[in-house]
Amino acid sequence: MARSAENLPWIEKYRPETLDDVYGQTEIVETVRKFVKEGRLPHLLFYGPPGTGKTSTIVALAREIYGKNYRNMVLELNASDDRGIDVVRNQIKEFASTRQIFSKGFKLIILDEADSMTNAAQNALRRIIEKYTKNTRFCILANYAHKLTPALLSRCTRFRFQPLPxxxxxxxxxxxxxxxxxxxxxxxxxxxxxxxxxxxxxxxxxxxxxxxxxxxxxxxxxxxxxxxxxGAPHPQEIETALESMLKDDWGTAFYTVNKIRTSKGLALIDMIEGMIEVLEDYELKPETRTQLLCKLADVEYAISKGGNDKIQNSAVIGVIKTSFELEG
Ligand SMILES: Nc1ncnc2c1ncn2[C@@H]1O[C@H](COP(=O)(O)OP(=O)(O)OP(=O)(O)O)[C@@H](O)[C@H]1O
Ligand SMILES: [Mg+2]
Missing domain, CATH: 1.10.8.60 (Helicase, Ruva Protein; domain 3)
Structure with missing residues (x-):
């Protein structure tokens, strides 16, 4: 036992056991708890950025409702499972219609990473949700609410998980x-x-x-x-890169930036993120800052669209040089 715990990744080893171990989401935890206590748990939608406790919260909640054998009362469907419409319908049907041994009210169906389900599958879900509302509750987990169909959204009470303080x-x-x-x-x-x-x-x-x-x-x-x-650049390295971009000729600046990148195995996008952080502490004229941020955002977008690395790297140098000319 001890040995297997040693080998676990820490994110599993320290996954919250109870709702009290879920940090930084007090309001959500309290509201959901109240629903359960009053016996009026709605269908839930938890959405928000990764690593903020969506999966942990619903699993801890299930444990709180059903106790140690919560797994019998919970059906968990992940993105990695086959989630074609028929599979979902059959699995849910089977799960929802088996008789409950302990009459603990409803069963819980967790649809994790629901925003990666096809629209057709999501649409099929709305009928399923209605059909089984009598003895089941759905909890839909997603990173982006806008990737879910409106019909699905309107059937759930939404909770947005903020990035943790x-x-x-x-x-x-x-x-x-x-x-x-x-x-x-x-x-x-x-x-x-x-x-x-x-x-x-x-x-x-x-x-x-x-x-x-x-x-x-x-x-x-x-x-x-x-x-x-x-895998992020140290602020000191960003300073070095910025200084070179400002003071050196183009070729030297290009060389310096690339040297930092290759020695640390950094992607250009990491450098841009680092620069934006470092520039936050610079005292700049508002127009310089605006121009700088807008243009760096353009480069970031171009990279995400698969833009050529060398060209985008050059663009960053261009952005820094021209924007700082505004500083005079
Ligand atoms: N609010 C939290 N309190 C305590 N631990 C947390 C919290 N959020 C995340 N963790 C830790 O991070 C790990 C991942 O959390 P979890 O799986 O709940 O994230 P998620 O919000 O479901 O993310 P994703 O959107 O990527 O599925 C958990 O195992 C846990 O150790
Ligand atoms: Mg999750």
């Missing part, structure tokens, strides 16, 4: 650090909280990866390790 991540992380006997320097902790951007899964994964880099487990994890594990 840094304080919530810090609380959880501090807990894990103690349990794992891992030490982080204060700068490393700060970097971890900033770079996780409200995603607890990312925070825990980076922590686990940074522990693996230590030769001696009693060593402290440094800020640099955190940046490396997350």
């Amino acid at each position: 840094a304080a919530a991540i810090e609380k959880r992380v501090t807990n894990v650090l103690i349990k794992e006997g891992l030490k982080l320097s204060p700068e490393a902790l700060k970097a971890l909280l900033k770079l996780s951007k409200g995603d607890m899964r990312r925070a825990l994964n980076v922590l686990q990866a940074s522990k693996a880099t230590l030769d001696d487990p009693s060593e402290e994890v440094t800020e640099n390790t955190i940046y490396e594990c997350i």
Whole structure:
């Protein structure tokens, strides 16, 4: 038992067992709990960015409602399962229509990653939801509500999971650090909280990866390790790149940026994200800042559309050089 827990990824090892272990989503947890207590749980839709506790919350809720044997009362369908219309219909039908051994009211059907279901499948669901409302409740989980059909949306009570506040991540992380006997320097902790951007899964994964880099487990994890594990450029490197783009001729700037990128294995998009962070602390004229951000956004969009790396890299240098000319 102990051994298998050792091998688990931390995101599983530290998955919330109860609703009280779900951090930073107090309002949602309280509301949902109240629904259950009053015996009027609606169909639920949890949506929001990754790693904010959607799956964890619904599983913890199921545990709270049904106790240890909650699995008998819950049907979980994931994106990786075959979710053609017929499969969904049959599985749900079978599950919903089997007699309940314990009469605990309704059964729960969790449709995880529902935004990756086809429209046809989503449309088929609306009839299914209606048909089985008597003894089942659906909980639909998704990253984007706009990818769900309106008919589906209107049948559920919506809860938006916000990116977790840094304080919530810090609380959880501090807990894990103690349990794992891992030490982080204060700068490393700060970097971890900033770079996780409200995603607890990312925070825990980076922590686990940074522990693996230590030769001696009693060593402290440094800020640099955190940046490396997350694959983000260190602000100092961004400063170096920006300075070169501003002061050096085009060729030297191109060389400098590329050297930083290849030595750290960074994608151009990571550099742009880093630049935007660093530029936040620069004192700039409003028009410089506006132009800079708009143009960097254009480059970011072009990269996401598959734009040529060398051309986009050059564009970044162009953006920096021309925008800062406005500064005079
Ligand atoms: N609010 C939270 N409180 C405590 N731990 C959390 C929270 N959110 C996420 N985690 C941790 O991150 C891991 C992933 O969380 P979870 O699977 O619930 O995210 P999700 O919101 O369903 O993400 P996705 O949209 O990618 O499915 C969990 O195992 C848990 O360890
Ligand atoms: Mg999930």
